Amino acid sequence: GLFVWRLRNTGIQQIPCQFVHLYHVANNxxxxxxxxxxLKRMYVxxxxxxxxxxxxxxxxxxxxxxHELQQxxxxxxxxxxxxxxxxVHQLWSETSSRNELREMKSAAxxxxxxxxxxxxxxxxxxxxxxxxRLDDMPGILARLSKIxxxxxxxxxxxxxxxxxxxxxxxxxxxxxxxxxxxASCAANSINQFFEVPFDSNMNRTKNxxxxxxxxxxxxxxxFAASCGIPGIALLTLGVNPLTGALGAFNIILYTCCYTPxxxxxIVNTWVGAVVGAIPPVMGWTAATGSLDAGALLxxxxxxxxxxxxxxxxxxxxxxxxxxxxxxxxxxxxxxLCRRVALRHCLSLIGLSTVAPVLDITTWTFPIISLPINxxxxxxxxxxxxxxxxxxxxxxxxxxxxxxxxxxxxxxxCKKSVLKKEDKGDPPGGSHETVMEIRLx
Amino acid sequence: PPAHxxxxxxxxxxxxxxxxxIIFYVPPEESALERRLREARQEAQASNQRFWAxxxxxxxxxxxxxxxxxxxxxxxxxxxxxGQKATLNAEEMADFYKDFLSKNxxxxxxxxxxxxxxxxxxxxxxxxxxxxxxxxxxxxxxxxVEQ
Numbered sequence: 411g412l413f414v415w416r417l418r419n420t421g422i423q424q425i426p427c428q429f430v431h432l433y434h435v436a437n438n439x440x441x442x443x444x445x446x447x448x449l450k451r452m453y454v455x456x457x458x459x460x461x462x463x464x465x466x467x468x469x470x471x472x473x474x475x476x477h478e479l480q481q482x483x484x485x486x487x488x489x490x491x492x493x494x495x496x497x498v499h500q501l502w503s504e505t506s507s508r509n510e511l512r513e514m515k516s517a518a519x520x521x522x523x524x525x526x527x528x529x530x531x532x533x534x535x536x537x538x539x540x541x542x543r544l545d546d547m548p549g550i551l552a553r554l555s556k557i558x559x560x561x562x563x564x565x566x567x568x569x570x571x572x573x574x575x576x577x578x579x580x581x582x583x584x585x586x587x588x589x590x591x592x593a594s595c596a597a598n599s600i601n602q603f604f605e606v607p608f609d610s611n612m613n614r615t616k617n618x619x620x621x622x623x624x625x626x627x628x629x630x631x632x633f634a635a636s637c638g639i640p641g642i643a644l645l646t647l648g649v650n651p652l653t654g655a656l657g658a659f660n661i662i663l664y665t666c667c668y669t670p671x672x673x674x675x676i677v678n679t680w681v682g683a684v685v686g687a688i689p690p691v692m693g694w695t696a697a698t699g700s701l702d703a704g705a706l707l708x709x710x711x712x713x714x715x716x717x718x719x720x721x722x723x724x725x726x727x728x729x730x731x732x733x734x735x736x737x738x739x740x741x742x743x744x745x746l747c748r749r750v751a752l753r754h755c756l757s758l759i760g761l762s763t764v765a766p767v768l769d770i771t772t773w774t775f776p777i778i779s780l781p782i783n784x785x786x787x788x789x790x791x792x793x794x795x796x797x798x799x800x801x802x803x804x805x806x807x808x809x810x811x812x813x814x815x816x817x818x819x820x821x822x823c824k825k826s827v828l829k830k831e832d833k834g835d836p837p838g839g840s841h842e843t844v845m846e847i848r849l850x
Numbered sequence: 851p852p853a854h855x856x857x858x859x860x861x862x863x864x865x866x867x868x869x870x871x872i873i874f875y876v877p878p879e880e881s882a883l884e885r886r887l888r889e890a891r892q893e894a895q896a897s898n899q900r901f902w903a904x905x906x907x908x909x910x911x912x913x914x915x916x917x918x919x920x921x922x923x924x925x926x927x928x929x930x931x932x933g934q935k936a937t938l939n940a941e942e943m944a945d946f947y948k949d950f951l952s953k954n955x956x957x958x959x960x961x962x963x964x965x966x967x968x969x970x971x972x973x974x975x976x977x978x979x980x981x982x983x984x985x986x987x988x989x990x991x992x993x994x995v996e997q
Contacts, residue, residue: 611868
């Protein structure tokens with residue numbers, strides 16, 4: 411697995427997915443569940459016409475499906491223990507220093523004295539019986555399916571659904587979201603099933619259920635099958651076959667292409683970006699039933715977003731990747747890593763400008779989104795030029811709030827379906843041509 | 851693990867390989883299939899342990915050597931005045947990481963192939979064992995119900 415630095419946040423607000431409110435507002439725009447979701451999760455304050463956001467990072471950010479959010483509450487801070495016993499490497503950050511401690515602990519050859527194991531609880535050092543515990547199962551399965559990441563994948567799919575130019579249908583929306591969630595659970599479980607020895611060797615991932623022996627590989631596979639098969643069936647039969655096909659394709663792409671490729675070639679990053687781009691496309695096809703230019707644009711935006719996000723993140727993990735045998739751009743082609751990140755930051759600006767051309771949003775969207783796109787591009791440029799830890803971190807943290815912000819702005823600038831009906835255009839557009847440009 | 855236990859026990863991560871060792875329970879009435887499964891798991895565990903312990907040791911060693919040679923080139927000592935170990939920053943270490951990764955690339959490819967094969971085989975055997983056990987339990991249930 412690849413990962414995401416967990417931000418220091420005080421608490422994760424669990425999104426209660428219970429209420430759906432449909433209102434018709436004065437200008438006939440439908441405010442959907444998705445909108446409320448976004449509002450609840452993000453605190454947007456407008457100061458001087460500049461949208462600034464106090465984001466609750468982890469749970470709010472919509473990250474790519476192959477980034478897991480680190481379980482910070484399981485690890486304890488250990489910074490103070492490092493100074494007297496200075497490790498060989500430079501102390502980069504808390505995370506890295508925790509890495510150091512792990513390394514130091516495991517390095518028997520170091521002539522330094524044994525470091526007190528403050529990070530791990532006594533629990534970790536005990537021998538545990540490998541028995542199936544049913545009351546622990548929900549927690550174990552949640553970790554196995556990377557439930558938080560799944561929730562974020564589902565929200566990107568919901569964003570795709572919300573942006574589709576058709577009247578909102580609740581049942582379709584719920585079926586699509588649930589099906590996508592199940593598919594994501596399945597894919598994540600298989601990913602963990604494949605990566606047990608590698609996960610044990612990397613700090614972020616060594617507390618996963620399969621690594622700790624809390625669940626057997628057989629059970630993990632059965633769980634994946636029992637999520638994936640109903641999930642895809644739900645999408646195919648309950649929504650439409652195209653969405654089901656996309657879901658199945660995404661699972662296969664993630665488990666059979668991306669996961670093995672991580673250890674073979676740097677191409678994995680591009681494959682992973684496609685994996686991240688597909689959920690919003692699925693949301694769109696669930697709503698409209700066809701693959702329009704709008705779906706591809708949304709997918710394109712998420713695809714481009716993956717690169718600054720992941721490349722910035724992987725910059726600080728080069729040691730772990732090198733030792734674990736993962737082929738990542740940040741290790742093998744550092745220049746390319748930074749170039750690609752910058753390139754895709756700039757392409758986000760371009761893609762945002764294409765949105766109104768395709769009649770997905772009004773022209774206010776590229777204008778309002780320009781500040782945040784320029785800011786992330788600026789940070790991308792700084793990362794490109796400086797190539798150090800602080801610029802990579804800045805870019806990474808920016809990417810975490812940039813995407814939800816962009817999607818929210820996109821949604822508020824969405825071209826109203828009813829307005830289009832007034833103009834005589836059929837909602838959803840014609841399905842014959844993919845790149846159809848409608849004149850206002 | 852206590853002597854009377856009837857299940858496998860998993861321990862804390864090994865210091866060298868970071869893998870968690872498992873002590874397998876050998877039931878007295880172990881079937882041939884179950885024995886094959888247990889042996890496959892033991893073999894996989896041993897092989898993984900060997901690989902990662904050696905690999906991590908090599909990593910640490912080569913890293914030390916790299917730092918030493920770089921510091922020497924810069925004219926610095928391994929320890930500065932206060933007795934602390936001198937370190938290189940991330941950018942300097944980047945060359946080492948790239949080098950190490952490419953040197954071990956073939957080794958990893960081979961290991962990946964082996965690991966995937968073993969993993970599938972073990973999981974498949976687990977499935978077979980579970981199926982046999984389930985059938986046995988059903989038969990036992992049927993017998994009990996009939997009685």
